[in-house]
């Protein structure tokens with residue numbers, strides 16, 4: 001299939017045709033959770049944007065490699081691990097696990113690789129060294145290394161932040177700061193006693209310390225796309241709108257400052273979710289988590305439907321009425337699918353009815369226009385209405401129904417909004433089983449390097465392996 005997708009690129013503030021560097025491959029990096037707590041539903045709205053974007057790219061024939069980081073060291077984590085009297089790795093383990101569980105509950109397909117920041121420290125050190133070599137970074141008198149934004153002429157291009165009034169030598173240590181405070185930022189922070197206490201300090205040629213948050217994503221993204229595909233440019237980079245400045249601005253500066261290549265061709269940013277004034281916000285406050293949804297009996301497909309009923313660049317108001325409507329809509333789609341499948345029976349698909357061809361075309365038209373999920377849902381419900389009418393009239397035979405069902409299922413799978421069981425967990429299990437068998441074959445052939453590589457591939461997806469005399473067992477990482 002030819003891609004006709006147009007996306008709003010934050011770099012240009014315009015809708016642009018999405019053209020990957022080497023089609024059909026798409027390298028897609030999405031900023032993942034900072035695992036200091038349970039991620040809230042607003043974070044998951046952003047992850048759902050990544051999920052539907054990735055699924056739609058796959059539906060239109062792309063070969064997507066999705067990379068998502070797990071930030072397990074930053075200012076906040078160090079502070080909280082210190083308060084808990086534990087190391088950063090131990091402190092973040094349970095929230096990492098919780099993130100995987102919440103992801104599965106919401107039927108978000110696992111990324112191809114999850115990169116935990118503390119596993120990429122050598123790559124971060126190399127990146128800082130490269131920036132020092134190029135004279136774009138410097139050592140401060142506090143022992144930390146800073147990025148000199150004055151030495152990177154295109155700084156501010158993504159966020160359009162005003163750099164004209166920059167005070168020479170002004171610099172910021174903390175990971176998070178506002179647009180008003182645009183200045184040189186820390187790449188590498190010299191180790192403090194608090195860092196040492198939680199195991200968040202590493203040796204580097206430019207001094208013992210730890211990475212700044214922004215540096216982590218640049219190093220992880222570049223490491224993965226270089227080692228997998230030999231490129232230094234991402235096709236797609238996404239995250240929440242709050243990450244545009246300073247996080248993504250700084251990711252661009254660090255990456256392009258070191259490689260000289262465009263870091264990401266297209267930047268996609270999702271708007272926020274508000275939950276003010278709902279029954280749930282009264283009970284849980286303004287930080288509603290996916291755990292809370294589960295406790296309240298919210299159906300994951302209904303939550304997805306609710307998320308997709310508002311365009312990703314508009315603020316989503318999560319309220320009881322909207323959730324109720326989404327739940328009703330989900331049930332209607334489920335009942336329709338049951339009816340269509342009942343007519344289709346077990347017969348092979350026959351000729352496609354015009355309704356199915358129209359569904360396919362209109363769904364693509366809606367999604368091609370900057371992932372127009374609200375319009376796509378409208379198309380889907382229009383199809384339900386038309387086909388129900390045809391079925392009422394007894395106008396369709398089983399083969400026609402089977403042909404329409406195949407189209408309907410493929411489209412419903414992009415959004416994954418049917419009440420039935422999700423396929424994601426099954427897909428993952430099948431994949432793990434297949435990889436374990438491949439690893440076993442490699443070991444029997446004494447190809448141990450290959451077996452190790454497969455093992456890493458499996459563990460990168462959050463799976464733990466245990467070799468027993470009875471064979472290899474696996475489970476989600478704790």
Ligand SMILES: [Zn+2]
Pocket residue numbers: 030031032217247
């Ligand atoms: Zn990031």
